[in-house]
Amino acid sequence: MATLGIRGISFSPRHLKRYREIVEVLGRHGFGAAVNQLGLDDYLGLPRLFRKRAERVSPPEIKPAEHLRLALEELGPTFIKLGQLLSTRPDLIPPSYITELSRLQDDVPSEPWEAIQAQVEAELQQPISASFATFAQQPIAAASLGQVHVATLLDGQEVVVKVQRPHIQPTINLDLDILHDLAGLAQERTPLGQVYDLIEIAEDFATTLQVELNYRREARNAERFRLNFSDEPDLHIPAIYWDYTTKRLLVMERLQGIKIDDVAALDAAGYNRCQIAQKCARMIIKEIFEEGFFHADPHPGNLLVLPGEIVGALDFGKVGYLGRTDRAALLRFYIYLIQMDAEGTVDQLVKMGLARGQLDRAGLERDIRRLLKKYHGLPLQDVHIGGILEGIMTIAFRHHLNLSSDLWTLIKTLAMMEGIGLTLDPEFDIFAVSEPYVRRFRRTMFLPSEWGPAALRSGTDLADLLGRLPRQTARLLDQMERGELSGQIRLPDLLIATQRFDRIANRLTLTILNGALIIALGGLVNDLNFVWPWPWITWLILIFFLMASILGIWLIWSILRSGGELPKK
Numbered sequence: 121m122a123t124l125g126i127r128g129i130s131f132s133p134r135h136l137k138r139y140r141e142i143v144e145v146l147g148r149h150g151f152g153a154a155v156n157q158l159g160l161d162d163y164l165g166l167p168r169l170f171r172k173r174a175e176r177v178s179p180p181e182i183k184p185a186e187h188l189r190l191a192l193e194e195l196g197p198t199f200i201k202l203g204q205l206l207s208t209r210p211d212l213i214p215p216s217y218i219t220e221l222s223r224l225q226d227d228v229p230s231e232p233w234e235a236i237q238a239q240v241e242a243e244l245q246q247p248i249s250a251s252f253a254t255f256a257q258q259p260i261a262a263a264s265l266g267q268v269h270v271a272t273l274l275d276g277q278e279v280v281v282k283v284q285r286p287h288i289q290p291t292i293n294l295d296l297d298i299l300h301d302l303a304g305l306a307q308e309r310t311p312l313g314q315v316y317d318l319i320e321i322a323e324d325f326a327t328t329l330q331v332e333l334n335y336r337r338e339a340r341n342a343e344r345f346r347l348n349f350s351d352e353p354d355l356h357i358p359a360i361y362w363d364y365t366t367k368r369l370l371v372m373e374r375l376q377g378i379k380i381d382d383v384a385a386l387d388a389a390g391y392n393r394c395q396i397a398q399k400c401a402r403m404i405i406k407e408i409f410e411e412g413f414f415h416a417d418p419h420p421g422n423l424l425v426l427p428g429e430i431v432g433a434l435d436f437g438k439v440g441y442l443g444r445t446d447r448a449a450l451l452r453f454y455i456y457l458i459q460m461d462a463e464g465t466v467d468q469l470v471k472m473g474l475a476r477g478q479l480d481r482a483g484l485e486r487d488i489r490r491l492l493k494k495y496h497g498l499p500l501q502d503v504h505i506g507g508i509l510e511g512i513m514t515i516a517f518r519h520h521l522n523l524s525s526d527l528w529t530l531i532k533t534l535a536m537m538e539g540i541g542l543t544l545d546p547e548f549d550i551f552a553v554s555e556p557y558v559r560r561f562r563r564t565m566f567l568p569s570e571w572g573p574a575a576l577r578s579g580t581d582l583a584d585l586l587g588r589l590p591r592q593t594a595r596l597l598d599q600m601e602r603g604e605l606s607g608q609i610r611l612p613d614l615l616i617a618t619q620r621f622d623r624i625a626n627r628l629t630l631t632i633l634n635g636a637l638i639i640a641l642g643g644l645v646n647d648l649n650f651v652w653p654w655p656w657i658t659w660l661i662l663i664f665f666l667m668a669s670i671l672g673i674w675l676i677w678s679i680l681r682s683g684g685e686l687p688k689k
Contacts, residue, residue, distance in 0.1 A: 185220035197264030198295035377424035
């Protein structure tokens with residue numbers, strides 16, 4: 121292995137050839153200064169003529185953001201996927217670059233049929249004719265990592281077959297090695313490295329890309345969506361044929377319908393576009409608030425309208441995850457935005473860990489207030505996520521808000537779905553669609569099944585502390601008696617302190633439990649029914665409210681009563 125003069129970078133001649141390709145493409149698109157800042161040109165041994173060729177850029181009317189997109193497309197699949205990742209990180213690059221990278225094209229020429237046939241037969245370990253009655257040689261779609269063919273199983277079932285490009289894995293591995301090295305250089309030599317852990321970002325990207333190369337994972341995603349929506353007759357997820365699916369081969373049911381943005385075809389078929397828009401939006405909102413697992417690429421090409429106005433979803437390679445804690449935090453953030461509370465919004469950003477480091481809180485609050493003023497007094501149906509998205513991009517970049525890929529993907533997914541809805545129905549209101557799901561999720565936050573485990577853990581920890589306190593106190597006294605502990609501690613004071621701590625702990629436990637009970641009951645107020653005779657749930661809620669109120673009054677009286685007590689000498 122040859123070693124460059126840059127610390128930590130070692131590579132073979134194959135690495136050197138790829139490095140030179142990358143430097144030439146970047147230089148040709150006007151990013152030679154970035155190459156110089158990393159110190160690559162001197163250490164790669166690039167001849168003078170090579171450098172001059174690399175410095176010839178495309179026409180000046182092309183903007184820098186477009187140059188970056190073109191460069192990434194020219195560098196191939198790994199860099200196309202990198203650009204797609206960067207389009208989900210508005211904290212890293214300016215809004216104009218985010219917009220441009222969102223246009224990255226993943227359409228490339230297809231592989232020759234002979235190579236695809238060999239790949240399919242190698243994965244199935246038998247001739248194609250032994251698995252498929254028919255198999256179209258021309259793909260219906262070709263992307264950087266794979267391509268899709270139409271086929272028919274031996275039982276007559278029509279399927280689509282997604283085949284990974286042969287020999288793509290070594291190319292990906294080489295590029296990921298180089299990107300890791302470049303991230304290390306940027307970490308040391310650029311201002312961006314002082315704000316972000318670029319090496320960690322590169323490692324996360326490598327993990328994400330390797331997962332995307334595993335078609336079994338995509339198949340499991342489809343199965344999970346199919347299970348989550350098994351009781352939704354208006355949504356259809358294609359079935360996976362596991363007997364034919366491998367790491368590099370995915371076989372699923374073929375769906376045939378009208379692309380969801382083909383308004384003319386939908387009208388000609390007599391479909392109700394307003395209802396279709398509602399169904400699509402409910403799909404995404406349900407995924408977010410009820411499942412925490414959502415389709416992260418619902419562009420028009422991945423949504424079809426099947427006979428009966430059933431929405432069919434395709435392509436489950438990109439998904440997003442949101443835990444219940446994240447969803448609850450987003451709900452609070454949403455409420456602050458609706459209330460036009462800039463200070464509360466900043467507080468929630470800090471609690472979510474999005475605003476870290478040297479935060480200009482006053483500046484962030486000012487920018488958020490300026491964004492919210494644009495929508496002050498407008499009804500929700502006149503507020504569009506797309507417009508909010510542009511404002512968030514600017515604020516995130518200016519203040520280096522650490523938006524996770526999942527969070528930003530969620531925002532873009534909602535904006536994408538809103539765009540589809542408005543195409544189908546100019547009066548579409550995504551907030552109205554989401555309102556019942558938000559209300560239902562908000563109510564579940566107060567149920568004992570949600571806050572109970574956390575309260576139980578806290579109570580268990582406190583009980584464990586109180587249980588160990590006498591034993592630890594005895595050990596402390598033994599150490600004092602043997603002279604192993606120095607200091608001026610009087611036994612009466614220690615006993616008084618222990619008793620007081622015990623009382624404080626008991627009150628704290630009761631206060632936490634009582635507060636949790638009141639919050640939970642508050643979430644059930646909507647279920648009160650005072651039409652006589654009262655139902656049992658109304659009686660139960662009122663009885664518990666009375667008990668919680670009595671306990672709260674007793675706690676207040678107990679605290680006030682003990683406030684003036686002094687230890688007796």
